[in-house]
Amino acid sequence: PYRVIPIHFSEGIGLRIGIVGKPNVGKSTFFAAATLANVDIANYPFCTIEPNVGVAFLPAPNPCPCGELRSNRELEGRLDSVSEDDVRKGSLCTPNTGTCVGHLRLVPTFLVDVAGLVPGAHEGKGRGNAFLADLASCDALIQVIDAAGTTDEEGVPIGKNNDSEAVTKSILSEYNFLTGELDAWIAGIIEDGWARGVRKVQSGGGGAMSDYLHEKLTGLGATLAKVSNALDSFRGEEIDFEAPASWDIDARRNLANCLRKEMFPIHVAANKAEIAPGKTWVALEKILAENNSILIPCFSDGELALRRAAKAGLISYTPGSPTFEISPNSQLNDAQKAGLKGLHDSMSELGGTGVAKLISGVLYDALEHIVVYPVQDESKWVDGDGKVLPDALVVPDLITAKDLAYAVHSDLGDGFIKAIDGKSKRVIGADHQLSDSDVVKIHAKN
Numbered sequence: 519p520y521r522v523i524p525i526h527f528s529e530g531i532g533l534r535i536g537i538v539g540k541p542n543v544g545k546s547t548f549f550a551a552a553t554l555a556n557v558d559i560a561n562y563p564f565c566t567i568e569p570n571v572g573v574a575f576l577p578a579p580n581p582c583p584c585g586e587l588r589s590n591r592e593l594e595g596r597l598d599s600v601s602e603d604d605v606r607k608g609s610l611c612t613p614n615t616g617t618c619v620g621h622l623r624l625v626p627t628f629l630v631d632v633a634g635l636v637p638g639a640h641e642g643k644g645r646g647n648a649f650l651a652d653l654a655s656c657d658a659l660i661q662v663i664d665a666a667g668t669t670d671e672e673g674v675p676i677g678k679n680n681d682s683e684a685v686t687k688s689i690l691s692e693y694n695f696l697t698g699e700l701d702a703w704i705a706g707i708i709e710d711g712w713a714r715g716v717r718k719v720q721s722g723g724g725g726a727m728s729d730y731l732h733e734k735l736t737g738l739g740a741t742l743a744k745v746s747n748a749l750d751s752f753r754g755e756e757i758d759f760e761a762p763a764s765w766d767i768d769a770r771r772n773l774a775n776c777l778r779k780e781m782f783p784i785h786v787a788a789n790k791a792e793i794a795p796g797k798t799w800v801a802l803e804k805i806l807a808e809n810n811s812i813l814i815p816c817f818s819d820g821e822l823a824l825r826r827a828a829k830a831g832l833i834s835y836t837p838g839s840p841t842f843e844i845s846p847n848s849q850l851n852d853a854q855k856a857g858l859k860g861l862h863d864s865m866s867e868l869g870g871t872g873v874a875k876l877i878s879g880v881l882y883d884a885l886e887h888i889v890v891y892p893v894q895d896e897s898k899w900v901d902g903d904g905k906v907l908p909d910a911l912v913v914p915d916l917i918t919a920k921d922l923a924y925a926v927h928s929d930l931g932d933g934f935i936k937a938i939d940g941k942s943k944r945v946i947g948a949d950h951q952l953s954d955s956d957v958v959k960i961h962a963k964n
Contacts, residue, residue, distance in 0.1 A: 533887065533912070534571070535880055536656030538632040540692065541673030544789040544818045545662040549631045551822035551873055554829070570631045570652065575616050575624040576874055577838050578889040579882045580955045584611040584907055585621035586941070587899055611907035622836060625889055625910045627881050630656055650703055654738045658880050659784045663692045665799050665815065666790035671695075678793070685798040693786065693802055697775075700782055705774035707734055712770070716762040727762060735777065744780040752776045784811060785880050787872065791815035792864040812879045816872030820861050824871065833858070838874035840865055886915040888954035892926050896940040896959035907957070920948035923960045933963035 537552075539545035553572030588610050591597035600608035607620035616624040632652040653659065667685030670676050679685055708731070715734075719726045732745045753759055757769050765773070786806060788799035794815075803813040824842060828835040832850065835842035842865075844850070844858065865871060881887050889910050894901045901908050913925055924931030937946045940957030952958065 533881075533885065534628045534630050534656045535877065536630040536632045536653055536659045537662060538653070538659055538696065539662035539789075540669070540671075540695070542669045542675055543662050543664040543673065543692075544787075546631070547822055548660075548662050548787055548789060548816070548818035548873060549629060551818045551825055551871075552629055552877060554822065554825040570633065572629050572631065573626045574629050574874070574877055575626055575837065576878050576881065577836065578623040578625050578910060578955075579878070580889075581621040582609065582611055582618050582623035582907065582910070583891055583899065583941075583955055583957050584609055584618065587906070588621075612905040613910065614905075614908045616910065619836075623889070623910055624837070625912055627877065627912060629877070632656070632659075653700070653782065656739075656782070658885055659696075659782055660787055660876060660880060661693065661696050661784055662787045662789050662816075662818070663689055663799075663802075664790055665689060665788035666794040667798070668790060668793075680795045682796040682798055685795060686801050689788070689798055689802050690805075693784075693805075696784065697778065700778045701771065701774050704735070704738070704777050704781075705771050707738075708770055708774055708777075710734075713763070716765075719762055720760075731777070735781070738781060740777070740781055745777065748773070748776040748780040751779070779809060783809075783884060785876065785884060786811070786813040787816045787818070787876055788813055789816050789818055791868055791872070792817040792820065810884070812876065812884055814872045814876040814879065815868055816876060817864060817868070818871065818873055820864055821871035821873040823857065823861060827858070838870065838878060840870040881912070887912050888915050888917075888952070889913075890917070890922060890952050890955070891940075891957045892922065893940060893957055893959055896938045896943065896957070899940055899957055913952075915954075916951040918948060919946050919950045919952065919958065919960070922952060922958060923962065926960065929964075930960050930962045935961045935963060937961065 537545055537549045549572060552574040585608070588597060588600075588608055592599060606618070609618040609621055611618050611623070613623070615626055618624070630652055632649065665685070667679035667681070667688050668675060668677065671688075671691065715730055719730050722729075728742060728746050728749060731749070732740055732742045735745065752773050758764055784806075786799075786802060788794075788802075791799070797815075799813055799815060806813050821837075824833065824835045825837075827833045828842075831845055832848045832854070833842045833844050841862070850858070889912055891899070891907050892909055892911060893899050893907065899907050909926075911922070911925055913922060917925070919937035920931060920934045923934045923937070934948055936948075937950065938944070938959040938961070939946055940959060946958075
């Protein structure tokens, strides 16, 4: 059911985006649609991933550098212009994972299907600790919410809802339910041994509170930077910050809230938007904007239908595109034609299905990641087998050249000597910060 993914350019799985939501809101459909990709898997070393982890292939934020390579070769007279029958529309690269057509490079990111969201999860109900452990492995969360109000508080279907105001309240309740569970989870960890811990903090001087909370929350994926940022936000509360032993229960819960916002940024898929009684998600969208989070109206069942139609060769569709094209040789029956017309109309109204747009926004904008292309030959942009730009790595923005070497392989990082910018052909040092679409050759010992 889930794919075995080649990870030959790194040692394991890095960034993950968790998909969470109550029953019957379309979470499973969202996950299935995002991870259903018609991409050939090459025969490279494999890494088996957990059963609840899938891979979404998303367009890189900028065109693949193979477009620049083609332009240069055409100007030099070494390559003819793109022919009308070129199925790859001019792309020259040979991706090891993903695809590239018309210089639109699809790159992988990992999604975690987080099941078991029920009231009292922080107390062990439902999947309890397993649910929370799944969250702890994620760098950001996408909460799938029923923007049409077709389910009650427990996710039981109640049919079509035409009361826009009631649906808006339901949406806010869904969001607050998740944040409340996370806040309670973090608060419970903070409360454990609080009195004893803060005595050490008060005698430990500056930075002691950051170190204390970081140690307490390391198992949830907390970093010292995130804890410090949360404490900076918490300083605005009307408390004596230097005397944590005097903080009452409300203050500690506010601290948990600040920590949750840093550790588990939540973005929202306002799902079933095509049947919602108006723009029911606007109120939540304003709240999320204040927290620098993203909300996108989606209809994941439409995305899943498009992915399946594309896989069957009935249409041509790229994830994130606002439209699709019916394949010239496809023989559609009346039901298929009607279904595709309905999808087209909904996409026109919403600007696409929203699924890939939301994941891309979380990955590239909220989490500030870019795509870079490591090569072994900086002049031809190929690897040792002569493949053009075979790898496209999703990495943090402004990553250094040496950190990129580690992302490719630990041996390259340990033996790093220098790097070369494949576009300018200039030597760049270990601390040089990379930008999106950079092509880089790493030189290392042995």
